Amino acid sequence: MATVTSTRPYHIIIFGASGFTGQFVVEEVARSAFEGPSGSLKWALAGRSRHRLEGVLNQAAETLRKPELRTEVEIIVADVSQADSLAIMCQQGLVVLNCVGPYRFYGEPVVKACIENGAHCVDICGEPQFLERMQLEYHSRAMDSGVYVIGSCGFDSIPADMGILYTKNQFKGTLTAVESFLTIHTGPEGGCAHDGTWQSAIYGFADSGSLRKLRKKFGHQPLPVVGATVKKRGSLFFSKEIDQYAIPFMGSDPSVVRRSQRFLYEGHQELPVRSNTTTHLYCLTGCLRAVTQRCYIVVLLMRRGLARQENNQLFPEFFSFGVFTKAGPSRKQMEGTSFSLTFFGEGYAEGLDPSQGRPNARICTQIHGAEPGYVATPVAMVQAAITVLNEPQFLPIKGGVYSPGAAFARTTLIDRLNRHGLVFSVKRF
Numbered sequence: 001m002a003t004v005t006s007t008r009p010y011h012i013i014i015f016g017a018s019g020f021t022g023q024f025v026v027e028e029v030a031r032s033a034f035e036g037p038s039g040s041l042k043w044a045l046a047g048r049s050r051h052r053l054e055g056v057l058n059q060a061a062e063t064l065r066k067p068e069l070r071t072e073v074e075i076i077v078a079d080v081s082q083a084d085s086l087a088i089m090c091q092q093g094l095v096v097l098n099c100v101g102p103y104r105f106y107g108e109p110v111v112k113a114c115i116e117n118g119a120h121c122v123d124i125c126g127e128p129q130f131l132e133r134m135q136l137e138y139h140s141r142a143m144d145s146g147v148y149v150i151g152s153c154g155f156d157s158i159p160a161d162m163g164i165l166y167t168k169n170q171f172k173g174t175l176t177a178v179e180s181f182l183t184i185h186t187g188p189e190g191g192c193a194h195d196g197t198w199q200s201a202i203y204g205f206a207d208s209g210s211l212r213k214l215r216k217k218f219g220h221q222p223l224p225v226v227g228a229t230v231k232k233r234g235s236l237f238f239s240k241e242i243d244q245y246a247i248p249f250m251g252s253d254p255s256v257v258r259r260s261q262r263f264l265y266e267g268h269q270e271l272p273v274r275s276n277t278t279t280h281l282y283c284l285t286g287c288l289r290a291v292t293q294r295c296y297i298v299v300l301l302m303r304r305g306l307a308r309q310e311n312n313q314l315f316p317e318f319f320s321f322g323v324f325t326k327a328g329p330s331r332k333q334m335e336g337t338s339f340s341l342t343f344f345g346e347g348y349a350e351g352l353d354p355s356q357g358r359p360n361a362r363i364c365t366q367i368h369g370a371e372p373g374y375v376a377t378p379v380a381m382v383q384a385a386i387t388v389l390n391e392p393q394f395l396p397i398k399g400g401v402y403s404p405g406a407a408f409a410r411t412t413l414i415d416r417l418n419r420h421g422l423v424f425s426v427k428r429f
């Protein structure tokens with residue numbers, strides 16, 4: 001197996017650069033190139049169609065007013081179904097930013113090729129089954145090669161995962177539990193997400209039953225519980241904290257946060273923080289309830305084999321009530337959209353023994369950022385990669401398959417995100 005070397009032509013290769021999200025990752029890499037090692041970043045685009053990749057480069061050159069991108073940035077042709085092409089791609093880069101999803105269908109050959117050819121792999125997967133399975137099956141192989149495979153480095157799940165670490169660092173004492181609430185604010189143009197995310201989410205929900213079996217295979221011991229138990233939330237509930245209705249978050253955040261907390265407990269003896277991740281119903285333009293109902297219908301049909309992939313791909317607008325579309329959001333819609341993720345934490349004040357009595361101190365923190373799917377996600381993904389390149393000494397000692405919190409707990413990723421518009425702040429103690 002090859003190991004990572006610094007003599008490769010590219011620091012970063014964006015695989016799936018022609019996808020809806022990939023095109024914005026390309027722009028973000030171009031904007032952040034001065035943050036690479038020694039102040040410059042050598043990078044390339046990769047994907048299965050040279051023609052489409054050229055189109056993305058042209059578009060980025062025009063949008064960013066950087067005509068030099070057309071001539072200076074190389075293109076690598078690679079297809080998930082052709083292992084040789086993935087190997088050749090991985091041998092040329094230090095970090096592969098994998099934007100090819102759904103990851104349950106296309107992700108594994110990329111993880112494998114990265115490990116076998118010594119390239120670190122950063123993805124924006126929001127599918128817990130894939131993320132956990134990669135950890136189960138590839139962690140020790142990645143460790144042996146010194147390769148870091150860091151999944152869910154987009155809006156799913158960097159804000160939730162790093163937000164808990166930030167809250168814990170700001171808390172004066174021992175933080176034991178956190179409940180976080182996501183709010184999406186849309187402007188007059190409205191907002192939506194691209195069909196790629198819908199496909200990933202819907203197959204994930206349909207297969208959520210397989211997670212329990214997968215988790216048994218890890219053979220984990222239960223994590224210690226300190227402080228009051230976290231409130232169990234129903235599928236729709238009224239939250240006094242935010243004075244609104246909310247529903248549980250259906251993405252990868254809870255799984256990712258749990259993995260990070262386990263890593264920090266088992267590897268660094270840090271008391272785990274228990275968490276509830278929820279979505280604030282009111283601010284998602286009021287139609288989330290209808291979307292949720294339709295999601296459940298699709299999932300039910302898929303579980304019974306009645307909704308075939310092709311049908312589901314044809315009608316994302318219908319099934320999601322327009323929240324997911326084939327075209328994705330316009331740039332204008334993206335400009336008008338932002339998110340805030342608010343963390344309500346509780347624990348024991350400094351000097352108090354967390355094993356005695358009830359929690360007696362609270363904290364409220366927040367992350368505020370631009371449009372989550374295609375502005376915040378490229379920022380988070382690119383800053384994750386830049387952290388891997390610039391701060392290898394602060395990553396876990398060996399390679400492996402990690403969640404963002406496990407990989408980046410000791411790095412300056414939060415400061416980097418703050419400088420790029422994902423602003424972490426303490427609202428009140």
Ligand SMILES: NC(=O)c1ccc[n+]([C@@H]2O[C@H](COP(=O)([O-])OP(=O)(O)OC[C@H]3O[C@@H](n4cnc5c(N)ncnc54)[C@H](OP(=O)(O)O)[C@@H]3O)[C@@H](O)[C@H]2O)c1
Pocket residue numbers: 016017018019020021022047048049052078079080081099100101102103106124125126152153154155156157194195196197198200201372373374377
């Ligand atoms: N974490 C987050 O918050 C977040 C945010 C946004 C997106 N995502 C995830 O990112 C993924 C992509 O979403 P998207 O909306 O960008 O989807 P998309 O527009 O459909 O893009 C998919 C990309 O995969 C490429 N691809 C498909 N099959 C391939 C193959 N056999 N070999 C090589 N490339 C192949 C496509 O290439 P062609 O252009 O040649 O078809 C395209 O570049 C999804 O899993 C989504 O859930 C996550």
